[in-house]
Amino acid sequence: MTSRTVAVVSAGLAQPSSTRLLADQLAAAARDELAGRGAAVELRAVELREHAHDVVNHLLTGFAPAALRQTLDAVAAADALIAVTPIFNASYNGLFKSFFDVIDRDTLAGKPVLIGATGGTARHSLALEHAVRPMFTYLRAATLPTAVFAAPEDWAGDDGDSALRSRIRRAAAELAEQVDRRPPATGPADPFALTTDFADLLAGRDPA
Numbered sequence: 001m002t003s004r005t006v007a008v009v010s011a012g013l014a015q016p017s018s019t020r021l022l023a024d025q026l027a028a029a030a031r032d033e034l035a036g037r038g039a040a041v042e043l044r045a046v047e048l049r050e051h052a053h054d055v056v057n058h059l060l061t062g063f064a065p066a067a068l069r070q071t072l073d074a075v076a077a078a079d080a081l082i083a084v085t086p087i088f089n090a091s092y093n094g095l096f097k098s099f100f101d102v103i104d105r106d107t108l109a110g111k112p113v114l115i116g117a118t119g120g121t122a123r124h125s126l127a128l129e130h131a132v133r134p135m136f137t138y139l140r141a142a143t144l145p146t147a148v149f150a151a152p153e154d155w156a157g158d159d160g161d162s163a164l165r166s167r168i169r170r171a172a173a174e175l176a177e178q179v180d181r182r183p184p185a186t187g188p189a190d191p192f193a194l195t196t197d198f199a200d201l202l203a204g205r206d207p208a
């Protein structure tokens with residue numbers, strides 16, 4: 001059985017958070033889909049509000065405090081990412097953007113990313129397409145075709161068979177398919193790794 005890890009990043013600010021609720025439902029559906037394909041799945045939930053101060057410190061100093069470093073490494077080491085933001089002023093919120101501003105370069109390149117958002121009005125659902133998706137395209141992520149937006153009316157009367165549920169299932173199936181096609185993720189590169197042969201170094205040979 002292959003082990004797979006899915007990082008689940010949620011940028012909701014309220015407590016309880018509808019963004020976290022959507023992230024949890026996407027994560028559970030992704031876990032079920034991957035389990036159906038014979039994978040043992042570990043979900044790594046990341047509440048960005050817990051890292052808000054560290055994210056700003058990283059922006060100001062260029063260094064990640066230890067807890068944020070661990071989280072950035074966990075995202076880098078994951079086989080896939082679920083990234084969910086509340087819509088603020090017709091775009092992702094500042095916390096979501098700032099987190100992905102400090103993520104290490106190339107971390108998301110080729111990684112399957114399921115994007116989701118919550119908002120106060122369904123009229124802003126396309127913010128996923130004109131704001132969130134282009135950011136992940138820039139980061140060279142393999143963003144899944146189905147993006148999931150939840151407006152307040154999507155939660156009301158959710159009997160487990162709503163339009164929202166079927167979008168969640170479709171997005172989760174796309175994520176599982178993409179993860180299944182890839183070898184298990186190897187994690188972030190070790191900045192102290194020895195990249196040249198030690199014998200060459202001792203002999204003074206130019207590794208190039």
Ligand SMILES: Cc1cc2nc3c(=O)[nH]c(=O)nc-3n(C[C@H](O)[C@H](O)[C@H](O)COP(=O)(O)O)c2cc1C
Pocket residue numbers: 011012013014015016017018019020086087088089090091118119120121122124
């Ligand atoms: C400052 C601010 C700006 C917002 N702007 C929008 C908006 O432009 N469009 C929208 O649909 N909802 C907007 N909302 C509503 C939030 O997106 C919505 O309440 C969201 O589900 C909150 O997520 P949370 O419960 O996880 O914090 C805004 C909320 C705040 C606080």
